[in-house]
Amino acid sequence: MTQPQPASSRPPALELRGITKRFPGVVANDSVDLTVDGGEVLALLGENGAGKSTLISILYGLYQPDEGTVSLGGQPVRIGSPAEARKLGIGLVPQHPLLVSRHSVAENLALGGGQASRGGGLFPARGVAGRVRELSEKYGLEVDPTARVSDLSPGEKQRVEIIRALLGGARVLILDEPTSVLTPQEASGLFRVMRELRADGRSLIFISHKLDEVLDVADRVTVLRRGRVVGGVPTAGATRESLAELMVGRGVDFTRKRGAALARGEVLLDVQNLTASGSRGLPALRGVGFTLGRGEVLGVAGIAGNGQSELVEVLAGLHPARGTITLDGQPLTGGAEARFQGGVAHIPEDRIHSGTVPSMTVADNLALRGYGRSPLARGLARDLKATDERARQDVEHYSVATPGIHTPSRLLSGGNIQKLILARELHGQPKLILAVHPTYGLDIGATDQVHRVLLERTNEGAGVLLVSEDLDELLSLSDRIGVMVGGELRGPFPVSEVTRESLGLLMGGAHPHSIPGAGQGVVA
Amino acid sequence: MDNIVVEALIRALAVGTPLLLACLGAIINERGGVVNLGVEGMMAVGALAAFAVASSSPDANLWLAVGASMLAGAALASLHAVATVTLRANQFVSGLALALIGTGAAGLLGKKFEGLPLFNKVADWNLGGFVINPFTVAALLLAAALAFYLNSTRSGLTLRSVGENPAAADVLGVNVGAVRIWAVLAGGSLSGLAGAFLALSYRASWADNMTAGLGWIAVALVIFVGWRPLRAVLGALFFGFLYYLQFRLQGNSPIPTEVFNAMPFILVLVVLALAGLRGQQGDAPAGLGRAYVRGER
Numbered sequence A: 001m002t003q004p005q006p007a008s009s010r011p012p013a014l015e016l017r018g019i020t021k022r023f024p025g026v027v028a029n030d031s032v033d034l035t036v037d038g039g040e041v042l043a044l045l046g047e048n049g050a051g052k053s054t055l056i057s058i059l060y061g062l063y064q065p066d067e068g069t070v071s072l073g074g075q076p077v078r079i080g081s082p083a084e085a086r087k088l089g090i091g092l093v094p095q096h097p098l099l100v101s102r103h104s105v106a107e108n109l110a111l112g113g114g115q116a117s118r119g120g121g122l123f124p125a126r127g128v129a130g131r132v133r134e135l136s137e138k139y140g141l142e143v144d145p146t147a148r149v150s151d152l153s154p155g156e157k158q159r160v161e162i163i164r165a166l167l168g169g170a171r172v173l174i175l176d177e178p179t180s181v182l183t184p185q186e187a188s189g190l191f192r193v194m195r196e197l198r199a200d201g202r203s204l205i206f207i208s209h210k211l212d213e214v215l216d217v218a219d220r221v222t223v224l225r226r227g228r229v230v231g232g233v234p235t236a237g238a239t240r241e242s243l244a245e246l247m248v249g250r251g252v253d254f255t256r257k258r259g260a261a262l263a264r265g266e267v268l269l270d271v272q273n274l275t276a277s278g279s280r281g282l283p284a285l286r287g288v289g290f291t292l293g294r295g296e297v298l299g300v301a302g303i304a305g306n307g308q309s310e311l312v313e314v315l316a317g318l319h320p321a322r323g324t325i326t327l328d329g330q331p332l333t334g335g336a337e338a339r340f341q342g343g344v345a346h347i348p349e350d351r352i353h354s355g356t357v358p359s360m361t362v363a364d365n366l367a368l369r370g371y372g373r374s375p376l377a378r379g380l381a382r383d384l385k386a387t388d389e390r391a392r393q394d395v396e397h398y399s400v401a402t403p404g405i406h407t408p409s410r411l412l413s414g415g416n417i418q419k420l421i422l423a424r425e426l427h428g429q430p431k432l433i434l435a436v437h438p439t440y441g442l443d444i445g446a447t448d449q450v451h452r453v454l455l456e457r458t459n460e461g462a463g464v465l466l467v468s469e470d471l472d473e474l475l476s477l478s479d480r481i482g483v484m485v486g487g488e489l490r491g492p493f494p495v496s497e498v499t500r501e502s503l504g505l506l507m508g509g510a511h512p513h514s515i516p517g518a519g520q521g522v523v524a
Numbered sequence B: 001m002d003n004i005v006v007e008a009l010i011r012a013l014a015v016g017t018p019l020l021l022a023c024l025g026a027i028i029n030e031r032g033g034v035v036n037l038g039v040e041g042m043m044a045v046g047a048l049a050a051f052a053v054a055s056s057s058p059d060a061n062l063w064l065a066v067g068a069s070m071l072a073g074a075a076l077a078s079l080h081a082v083a084t085v086t087l088r089a090n091q092f093v094s095g096l097a098l099a100l101i102g103t104g105a106a107g108l109l110g111k112k113f114e115g116l117p118l119f120n121k122v123a124d125w126n127l128g129g130f131v132i133n134p135f136t137v138a139a140l141l142l143a144a145a146l147a148f149y150l151n152s153t154r155s156g157l158t159l160r161s162v163g164e165n166p167a168a169a170d171v172l173g174v175n176v177g178a179v180r181i182w183a184v185l186a187g188g189s190l191s192g193l194a195g196a197f198l199a200l201s202y203r204a205s206w207a208d209n210m211t212a213g214l215g216w217i218a219v220a221l222v223i224f225v226g227w228r229p230l231r232a233v234l235g236a237l238f239f240g241f242l243y244y245l246q247f248r249l250q251g252n253s254p255i256p257t258e259v260f261n262a263m264p265f266i267l268v269l270v271v272l273a274l275a276g277l278r279g280q281q282g283d284a285p286a287g288l289g290r291a292y293v294r295g296e297r
């Protein structure tokens, strides 16, 4: 039986038909149809756990679909492994880079053959360097082939992944949340590269939770909700609001969430002259001092690696430092657990490894703080009933999407792991909340929810130290914003005195006085 | 005085040779991400296989004996490969079992060889007044070759990548399981070769438990030398020397022999403590000791 094909329409570069993938307890993809043409950028949108990563994994041969077909240029293909996907011209830039950290960039690119590896079996890394420079120039992908991967910034690692896909001859390039780890400058660099690749006739699939970016770089949008395609629109004519509504099925409010900046109340946290060394013995904090008022949100901006992580770790009791810290008039000392008991909540940067124990269940992860005390324990024994009860409440209250409370947390999607950490850390009445990239990887609905939870706590008198690389988030939540540069804190400046642009310049190391608008009302 | 130094160096080289061979073997499989604690067992079956072939007739081929030792080591290692790579069993438990099986089987099958003569042993070479054992030469050349292989060949890069980040290698079409199996077999054959040196040259006889803990030291040595073949040469010499010292002290000291019997194991602890002091543990291949399952979150 042959189906007549209309002669005029060329088959799409990539076509998925009726893809279904089930995991125990969830249907991650439910008869998904999707197409991408050559020279087109398709954005894949959806809430956390909607099934985006699963769909990508199927395309890249990491999972086999339970039902459905994948066709390339009209030909049905079977993609049994990532290597087969690469041979078919499908490249993936994964959400978390998949590189050998101890090896050089060139060694990573030489691994596994592909076009990069022409030449014999000796000195594999040598031949690659030239090809890397070629691609670097053609698409503006700057990377030093001799650098060690462990020394690279997230943006550089990502460029290595892109180069690798291109060296493999990718015609279809998939980028899974590529901008969540990038600074605004790095992100716009990535978009330039994406446009170049599109102009070259390649097809791109792009996952992001940031709707501005989607509108900026994508031609078309396909939206997934609970594993199903619920809509597809061209970006021309779409707005942030219309996309958000497609995604979550209701309107989303994008205005500044914080009302007018708060009149500064009583001082809650007083930090003086904080000095600490980083992991490589270099000074990570050089005399940082600031105060945080009760009910205040203090934003901390900065390019990753300028001391923000160390500042938070010092406050959380995870990193030694010199200087004085007082919380509520009392010196803040002791280890992490003592500080948590004293009212310091910590939403860590690396949510998978320092925020949760991936192999433990959702319920146990939620009980990690305080499993040894009432109400989660009676005497020496844990009270498992109370633990489960609390877990059920948390899962419900923070709408964590999980098959059950006894599911290992590693099976949750990224956004849902973050909600789990929030639920655990915000138990009790923390006085000080240290939040590092709290909405990293979260969809707009969940982001909104996290923001609201944080602001709720400030209404109850808690202070929030919010470290984020998302300037829009900082501007929308903070009362004052400081910028970390080379271990020093610039500012903090009242939010009314800074703009996206001035913050960007400060992050790049410009002096406050040289920036119009910033620095005039600086409170020492 | 001079004589003592030369004597010490020669003895250190001699004991260092099986340590180096076994250590190089373990470096291969550990760089591929698989720990094999069964070195002692693979050495024992290698020694027995070599001795069995060499003592079979007055004109037995010593090359054949050497080949038999490597085959025997690899054959025992294949159990470990199947258990840990194919069936994803715990590498440490499987390795311990291998050590017990190997030493036990060699002891049992070797009963009839105890006390038998070896018609001709592998003789030392005299290179213009410098006397050196062929096994030692082979071990040194192997160390250099392995260093080159790991750092400068495509296949070596693949092996290292599999040991560091198997998921990254898998995505690029590397057959992680196959690479690991070959690495374990190669490691086993070098442990077997270390055994051949003991049976055909160093002891030139067969005795139960003749490996005397050398295999355990080799396992610890890998950590001490930071998984680097050239450093393994120095490490093997150093521990060969300590071994010799123990041997010298044993003759004229009031310390009970039990203490000396425990020496190899005390040395293992010393090796690990020294490695720990130097922060060497951080050099371990990042994927060492863990089975690889595709797509596991």
Ligand SMILES: Nc1ncnc2c1ncn2[C@@H]1O[C@H](COP(=O)(O)OP(=O)(O)OP(=O)(O)O)[C@@H](O)[C@H]1O
Pocket: A023, A024, A026, A027, A028, A046, A047, A048, A049, A050, A051, A052, A053, A054, A055, A401, A402, A411, A412, A413, A414, A415, A416, A441, A443, B297
């Ligand atoms: N290996 C697995 N085993 C069991 N369940 C899984 C597995 N992988 C994914 N899931 C489940 O499938 C659903 C879809 O997950 P997926 O990671 O595709 O979501 P996502 O859209 O990428 O979300 P996010 O935006 O948070 O990254 C989730 O409910 C998740 O818990």
Ligand SMILES: [Mg+2]
Pocket: A052, A053, A095, A413, A414
């Ligand atoms: Mg995802």
